Amino acid sequence: MTVKTTVVGCGAVAQRLYRKPLKRLEQQGILRVTGLVDRHLPHAEALRPFFPLARAFDNPEEAFKAGQSDLTLVLSPVRFHSEHTLLALRHKNHVLCEKPMATTEAECAEMIAAAREMGRVLAVGMIRRFFPSFAQLREWVVRGELGEIRSFSYREGKVFDWDVKSPAGFLPGGGAGLLFDIGSHVIDLLIWLFGVPDVLSYADDALGGVESNVLMELEAPGVSGSVQLSWDFPLSNELRVVGSKGEAVLRVDRSDKLAIKKASRFHEVPAHYAYPADACSPCRRMIVPRLHTQSIYCQLIQVARAIRLGVPPAVGGETGKECVRVIESARRRARPIDMPWLDPGQREAYQALHWTNN
């Protein structure tokens, strides 16, 4: 059975991350793109040459009325995730919704209930779960290679260089900003590694707009740590996990290896974690993804397996909801980040203008 697929949201994520894996899955007969939807029609049209059997639309309702599709990929801006997912579910589509699942926990709950009611798969796109190094680290944590986990510190930041096609991710309103963007990846990773964390503290730098720097302290069962994220400062781009028997370092930009420290020395370890590459049962082919597009490919395969074989997706609605709940919890604790490099007058103005004081 070829899974007929509608893509809602044809911006940078669709064009740069999903196009190649979708094309490959079409060639393998696993999936066929039948609808391309974007409010800005030229974005949908830009993908049509790659999927000649697909029709382009400027609103999802028309796409669902026009054609039969089994699966909808919700790749639109976060503030539309809930609306587009609910619409797809009502049209009896399975859904893979890009991260984060929605802007509020309440929206997530509504999406989960709709999926349950319609008997459809609701998966959340968390590409990093398909990075071999991330999976390897989880295996170490679960197997106790590092002993009892005591602490972690996560830093990810650089000048934002993703070639987005619209400013949607930066405009104040639901789902915009650094915490929803990179933060949702990080929180999902922490949930995967240690369980759902509580937010002990949160600070950002938003002055009426959306934050571009974030500092958080979190505590999961038995482990606590810090997270620092930035859209405009270069950071080390590492996760360090310290256990009673050793320390591991995961580099965010390297999915093919990680390091473990035992007996006072770090050893670099290649990550060969493999994922299913077909929708057969039992699986006949596995691949080790090395590129982002390959990880997206594995994620799509897993959704196809969820639809065909009933295998649960890597991240389902409940886990997606937990991630959004942590984000909401963080924002309720928001304070201004301390900026000791500003002069005293500017520091005072910064405190006064911070969104939590207005």
Place this chain on the structure above:
Amino acid sequence: MVATTIIGAGGFVGTRLVESLVLGGETDVRAVVRAYRSFAGLSRFGPAVTVRVADAESPASLAPALRGSSVAINLTTGPPASIIRTTKAIVEACAAAKVGRLIHLSSAVVYGEVTSPSIDDDSPPLRRHWMPYARAKAASEIWLRGRASAAGCQVAVLRPGIVWGVRSPHTAAAAGAILAKTAYLVGGGKGIFNSIYIDNLIDCIRACRGHRGDATGFYNVADREVVTWRDFYAALAAPLGCDVGRLPDVPAGRFPWSARALLDYVMSLPPACGLYHRLKSRLPDAVKAALKASLAGRYNYEGAASGYATKPTVERELWSLQRVRYKLPTAKFARRFGYTPAVTFEEGVRRTLGWLTFLGRTPSRDLSPGDRAPR
């Protein structure tokens, strides 16, 4: 308040200028950027800042963004080949939009290694410099000099040296090299660190923007003190766990060519640079990822390095900058705009270290209690 449009606001100077204006109480800051991605660093300011996307090489694209502004500030960066085109387009757009004053940021690099104490604000820039960026900046200055009177607006050209401090890519790279213990000094570090702390540059731009008289002219802008490269590295080195006395010394007499330096030089030549960008867009992702991984070198999982490099890889640009012989005079700017740099070198270092600590660039790499989010 002076209605101001900042062109190229997404860079590190632009971001700090926008921040400074907003924290100063301005509520109508206009920013022009090349692409939506530059919204990331500017969107935290909310409605106080209007960000627009425009092509800085196209007067037709820029003019609507400049309309209604009294002052335009050109902070654009980009490939050397685009610098002169951008300069011309911005001047034309300012004329079309009837902007009263253009503040154009040039660079002290147009004077190369400043080999004479008699070089002043109105000395002609070097026409032949090995560095394409320096040649492009010089060409822009020469073009502006010829057009200043006919531009239809006042054109003030500010010429900073190295802009250092918070958010500076130069400072981040220097700190990175110090931490990795791959930093080096040229000629004993006696060369002049021809520089300006970021907040002093912002103050210069603001002084020029608010000046009531004619601002037209070419002005060197710099910090108050005469600082050597050794002073600069020494100020950062100790807090970063490095002994500046153990940094290797590279002779200043003749550039020590290496394979890497040769590659950098070839890449800076327009044909090679063009070919590189064409190849970059056509190479398969897997090949690009493999190349990137192979060029990245060994990663230091410990954080700070333990041993000092004995034979560091010397970059030609840094080697040249460390050979600067004289501090450029700044009296002309001080006289015209009544300006004295507010941030001393010592204070700039303090602020910079605060920023580096925030980034986790201290040897412990852990967030210190002062950085932690308040509970």
